Every structure is written in C-alpha cells, then in structure tokens.
Amino acid sequence: MASIFSRIIAGEIPSYKVAEDENYYAFLDINPLTEGHTLVVPKKEIDYIFDLDDDTLTDMMLFAKQVATKIKQKIDCKRVAMVVLGLEIPHAHIHLIPIQSEKDVDFHREKLKLTPDEFKKIATAIAE
Numbered sequence: 001m002a003s004i005f006s007r008i009i010a011g012e013i014p015s016y017k018v019a020e021d022e023n024y025y026a027f028l029d030i031n032p033l034t035e036g037h038t039l040v041v042p043k044k045e046i047d048y049i050f051d052l053d054d055d056t057l058t059d060m061m062l063f064a065k066q067v068a069t070k071i072k073q074k075i076d077c078k079r080v081a082m083v084v085l086g087l088e089i090p091h092a093h094i095h096l097i098p099i100q101s102e103k104d105v106d107f108h109r110e111k112l113k114l115t116p117d118e119f120k121k122i123a124t125a126i127a128e
Helices: 004-009 054-074 116-127
Strands: 017-020 024-028 038-042 079-083 094-099
Touching: 004 024, 004 038, 017 054, 017 116, 024 054, 024 116, 038 054, 054 079, 054 094, 054 116
Parallel strands: none
Antiparallel strands: 017 024, 024 038, 038 094, 079 094
C-alpha cells in the first residue's frame, strides 16, 4: 500500500504544495510547529532517508535548500531548521521549520491550528 506521502504526490490526497520537480515534492505540514513548516519528500517511496542512494539524497538536500531559501524569504524567521525524524510515516522526509529559537523545534508542543485559507496563503507565498 502506498504511503500517505505517495498518495499526496499522486494527487489522491490534497496538499498545500510549495515546490515540485520531477523527483521531489514539498508541501506544508498540516500539523505545523510554526507557520511555513514544510515537508520535503522524494517521489520515490523509500522508508528511511539513509536508504536513499547517494545521488538521490544529495539532490533531495539541494531541493530542500531551494525550498528553505524561499521559506526564509517569505516567512519571518531567524533560520529554517532541518529535522529528520520519520518514524510515523514509512516514506523518507525532511521537515523544514522556520524558527525564532530552538524551542520552535519541540515536536511535543501543541501544533498550530491554521485555517485552509491561512495554509493557502502561506503555500502561495512560499511557492512564488
């Protein structure tokens, strides 16, 4: 069975896309820690990020860098943190999280509650 991320990439489940190329897809996390919290995934379904072949991992990092640059330009933040956790969904992914401090990367804290219009506005801004 395809992972939820593969289903998002295929358009079976809606997402707030911020970037895409032939190999990678970036979209807003629907349970964000901060505004602009984005997930970057390879279109190729691989469970563990370090099981990606070297070229795919390298290219994914370069794609994530491009997305992080756009996030930093559009979202008020000091930095864009990059976090790899990935136990909950069996599909390699990177979290890009706009932060003001290290406290913003606490995955145990309450997530933001954004409206669909707020998600759309953020995704559109980053995608420009």
